[in-house]
Amino acid sequence: MLLIHCPYCKEKLPELEFEYAGQAHIARPDNPAEQTDAEWRDYLFIRSNVRGDHAEQWRHSHGCGRYFNALRNTVSDKFIATYEIGQACPTSHAEGEENNEQLES
Amino acid sequence: MSKFSAMTLLKGALTGYKNVEPQWPDAELKSEYDVIIVGAGGHGLGAAYYLAKEHGITNVAVIDKGWLGGGNTGRNTTIIRSNYLYDESARLYDHAVDLWDGLSQDLNYNVMFSQRGVMMLAHNVHDVQSFKRHIHSNRLNGVDNVWLTPEQAKEKCPPLNIAANARYPVMGAAFQQRGGTARHDAVAWGYARAAAARGVDIIQNCPVLSIERGPDGSVTGLQTARGFVKAKKIAVSAAGGTSVVMDTAGVRLPLESYPLQALVSEPVKPIFPQVVMSNSVHAYISQSDKGELVIGSGTDQYVSYSQRGGLPLIEHTLAAICEVFPIFRRMRMLRKWGGVVDVTPDRSPILGKTPVQGLYLNCGWGTGGFKATPGSAHVFAHTIAQDEPHPINAPFTLSRFETGRLIDEAAAAAVAH
Numbered sequence: 281m282l283l284i285h286c287p288y289c290k291e292k293l294p295e296l297e298f299e300y301a302g303q304a305h306i307a308r309p310d311n312p313a314e315q316t317d318a319e320w321r322d323y324l325f326i327r328s329n330v331r332g333d334h335a336e337q338w339r340h341s342h343g344c345g346r347y348f349n350a351l352r353n354t355v356s357d358k359f360i361a362t363y364e365i366g367q368a369c370p371t372s373h374a375e376g377e378e379n380n381e382q383l384e385s
Numbered sequence: 386m387s388k389f390s391a392m393t394l395l396k397g398a399l400t401g402y403k404n405v406e407p408q409w410p411d412a413e414l415k416s417e418y419d420v421i422i423v424g425a426g427g428h429g430l431g432a433a434y435y436l437a438k439e440h441g442i443t444n445v446a447v448i449d450k451g452w453l454g455g456g457n458t459g460r461n462t463t464i465i466r467s468n469y470l471y472d473e474s475a476r477l478y479d480h481a482v483d484l485w486d487g488l489s490q491d492l493n494y495n496v497m498f499s500q501r502g503v504m505m506l507a508h509n510v511h512d513v514q515s516f517k518r519h520i521h522s523n524r525l526n527g528v529d530n531v532w533l534t535p536e537q538a539k540e541k542c543p544p545l546n547i548a549a550n551a552r553y554p555v556m557g558a559a560f561q562q563r564g565g566t567a568r569h570d571a572v573a574w575g576y577a578r579a580a581a582a583r584g585v586d587i588i589q590n591c592p593v594l595s596i597e598r599g600p601d602g603s604v605t606g607l608q609t610a611r612g613f614v615k616a617k618k619i620a621v622s623a624a625g626g627t628s629v630v631m632d633t634a635g636v637r638l639p640l641e642s643y644p645l646q647a648l649v650s651e652p653v654k655p656i657f658p659q660v661v662m663s664n665s666v667h668a669y670i671s672q673s674d675k676g677e678l679v680i681g682s683g684t685d686q687y688v689s690y691s692q693r694g695g696l697p698l699i700e701h702t703l704a705a706i707c708e709v710f711p712i713f714r715r716m717r718m719l720r721k722w723g724g725v726v727d728v729t730p731d732r733s734p735i736l737g738k739t740p741v742q743g744l745y746l747n748c749g750w751g752t753g754g755f756k757a758t759p760g761s762a763h764v765f766a767h768t769i770a771q772d773e774p775h776p777i778n779a780p781f782t783l784s785r786f787e788t789g790r791l792i793d794e795a796a797a798a799a800v801a802h
Contacts (some may be wrong), residue, residue, distance in 0.1 A: 281695050282687075296564040296697055300686040303641075325639035325730050327626035331690045354642075354689050 285362045286340045287348050293340075301337035303327050305351045305369060331355060335369045338362070389493050400699025408574065408582035409631055413587050417615040418770055418793060419445045421607055422622055423630055425592050426458035427450035428747055429622035429752065430587070432761025433768065434492075437583035439468035439763075440770035445585045446616075447577075448609065449457075450592035450626070454573025457624050460692075460724035462647050462669065462757040464660050464682035466503040466529045466564030468523050472781040473792050474733060475526040480777050482563055488759055490765050494575030496567045497674060503564030503660040504533070504708065516559040533558045541661050544712045552708040553666050566660060566671055572758055595633035596621075596744065602636070603742035620745040620769050625690065625725025627748040633646045636739055638748070639786045640727045643684035644694035645752050648721035650713075652676030666705035678716065679705075682708060684726060684752060693723040726752050732795035736765060736781040737774045745769050746783060 282295040309315050309323060328334070334354045339347045350362040351370060361370045386408065389395060397405075412454055419438060421474040422429045425447045435802075436442045449455075465485055467478035489495050507513045516532070535547040547555045594608040596619055596702040606615040623630050625642040656673040667683045682702035687693040699721055707714045729735060729749035734757070739746050747765045750757065764775035785791055 281699055295695055300688075303688075316788045317789075318438055322637075323641070325786045326637050327628075327639065329640050329688060330637070331626075331629045331642075334689065335690060352687070357687075357689060357691050379576050 282357060282359070283336060284350070284359060285345060286346075287362045287364050288344045288346050289340065293343065297342040299339045299341040301339050301347060304335040311372045326353060333360060333371075386578070387494075400534065408442045408578040408614075409587060412446070412586035412588055414446065414579075414591065414609070414611050414614055415586065417606075418586075419444040420618045420620060421614065421616040422447045422620045423449075423571070423576075423607070424456070424621065424623035424626075425453040425577070425587060425589065425773070426456050426622065426624060427454070427572045428458075428624075428761050428765065429620075430580055431455075431574055431758055432620060432622060432725065432747070432765040434580040435578045435582070435763050435766035437585055439471045439649060440766060442770055443584035445580075446588055446614070447580070447585060448588040448591055448593060448607070449691070450590070452589050453577055453587060454570055457645075457724040457726060457754060458573045458758075459570055460645075460647065460722055461569055462671065462679050463566040463569045463669065463673075463755060464564070464662070464669065464681075465567060465756040466496070466561050467528050467530075467756070468503070468505075468519060468559065468561045469794060470519050470522050470566070471792055471794060472526060474754055474794055475523060475528050476777050477524070477734075477736075477760060477764075477781070478757055479528050479760075481757045482765060484759035485568070486563075486568065488567075488572075492575040492579045494571060494578055496571045496575050497675075498565065498567040500551050500563050500660050502541070502560055502562045502563040503662065503673075504538060505559045506538070506545075506553075506555055506661065507557045507559070507681060508555065508663065508665050510556070513556050516557070520559055528561070529563050530559055530561045533560050535537070542657070542661055544657060544710045546662070546709055546711050553705065554761075555664070555709075564660065566673075569755060574783075576762070588719060593630055596630065598741065599635060600605070602746050616743075616746065618743045620765065622747040622765070624750070624754065625727050626746065627727050627746070631739075631746070634739075634744060636740055636741060636744070636746075638735070638783070639730055640749055641688050642690055642725045642727050643687070644689045645681070645684045645726045646694040646698060646721060646723045647679065648680040648699060648718050649677040649679050650716045651675070653678075653716070656712075660684060661709075663705060663709055668705040668709070668711070670706060670710070672732040677719065678713065680718075683725075683799070684728065690725050691723070692725055705706045719739035726750070726754075728752070730786065730795070731791040731793045733792040734761070734776040735779055736761060736782050737768055737783065738772070739783060
């Protein structure tokens with residue numbers, strides 16, 4: 281079971297308290313009426329699906345109920361960081377990998 | 386390679402199977418192929434077989450980063466059915482069921498296809514209405530599917546708990562008799578053997594590093610762990626790894642890869658005659674010919690390539706199984722494992738051409754690709770050979786996510802496929 285740190289509750293808790301909520305940092309288009317079909321496709325459906333460090337949203341549904349972001353490695357399933365909505369992703373993907381190795385060692 | 390028959394079986398039995406020969410050679414990678422298929426699962430090997438058999442294209446390689454049939458082909462719960470709601474899906478999956486019937490003879494390899502029937506339990510009024518709609522739709526499409534009362538379901542499947550006070554009351558069931566199971570490994574082995582016999586090279590343990598494209602944008606070949614290999618056409622059939630491979634060709638996909646877990650119990654004597662699925666409580670179960678109960682559920686909630694999932698999901702599934710089949714409460718489970726399944730937003734596969742000339746795609750089967758293996762492989766081979774989709778897979782385009790012409794089995798079934 282994943283152990284997930286909620287950045288609002290400041291506590292590491294079992295996965296059962298949380299709901300996964302998809303890839304993070306996908307901004308809704310500012311002018312929906314001006315979007316082409318291809319842009320809508322990219323926004324709605326295309327996902328990075330990276331094999332490596334993945335920025336994603338979780339919701340602490342059985343705790344504080346708030347959404348937050350996380351950086352997690354999709355091969356080891358280890359969390360590299362969790363951070364509040366509105367904050368920037370803490371590391372770039374390449375740097376994240378290094379961090380993850382440090383975590384594992 | 387020898388042909389299997391009753392005589393060879395008898396001869397083998399009398400001589401103790403001492404002279405068993407390899408069923409296909411572990412081929413060396415050549416420098417050039419007409420078609421390279423990435424992914425040596427059932428879908429990829431099957432496509433190679435039908436390319437050779439029906440389209441006369443034999444300069445074909447099937448290349449895999451691991452061993453043949455070691456991905457989702459060897460990790461699924463072997464359920465076969467075609468009772469999908471939409472016309473497009475019914476045609477595609479029923480094409481597969483038609484080919485399953487007779488596949489052992491076609492391949493001269495016993496895939497142990499057993500049409501024991503698939504029962505889908507309805508636990509609430511919504512299930513009843515939804516399943517009846519499926520049944521009517523299926524019958525209009527020529528797909529067999531009938532409604533069973535709880536008593537009829539119990540008669541077919543005695544371990545079922547139909548008590549009125551059950552935690553998950555059974556209000557009826559949809560039943561497809563032509564559905565059932567097959568031996569998953571044998572499907573990969575049978576296709577590999579039959580394809581290799583027609584000249585297809587099967588290259589194992591050779592990761593594909595990138596898909597290379599020429600100045601005009603069309604594919605030129607593959608960069609692999611064993612060097613560059615030229616190819617006129619490249620067909621990607623890599624399940625959970627599809628996004629990673631296709632990314633190297635500059636094609637971004639509407640896919641997410643999730644862990645899907647399954648588990649088996651200790652083997653017991655025949656107790657469970659059908660496949661039973663319970664969509665609203667997320668559990669499905671059948672008994673293998675070895676006697677193990679084979680149990681599966683939905684995907685874990687997060688994207689992952691780890692080929693293992695979390696225990697909470699297994700616990701949830703087994704809790705449901707124990708309620709619906711109280712007889713199994715004291716069974717011990719032997720093993721659990723996970724596969725990585727590539728899921729599309731509408732839960733229907735992507736099967737056809739891509740924006741890149743010479744690059745073909747078979748992916749997005751999510752949690753239900755095994756059942757489609759022969760049908761998918763058959764129409765994928767047609768698509769590769771003719772550079773045009775077969776009428777059956779024509780609706781399953783990548784462009785439907787731009788046009789909005791989705792085949793929304795996700796909304797139709799809501800859960801497990």
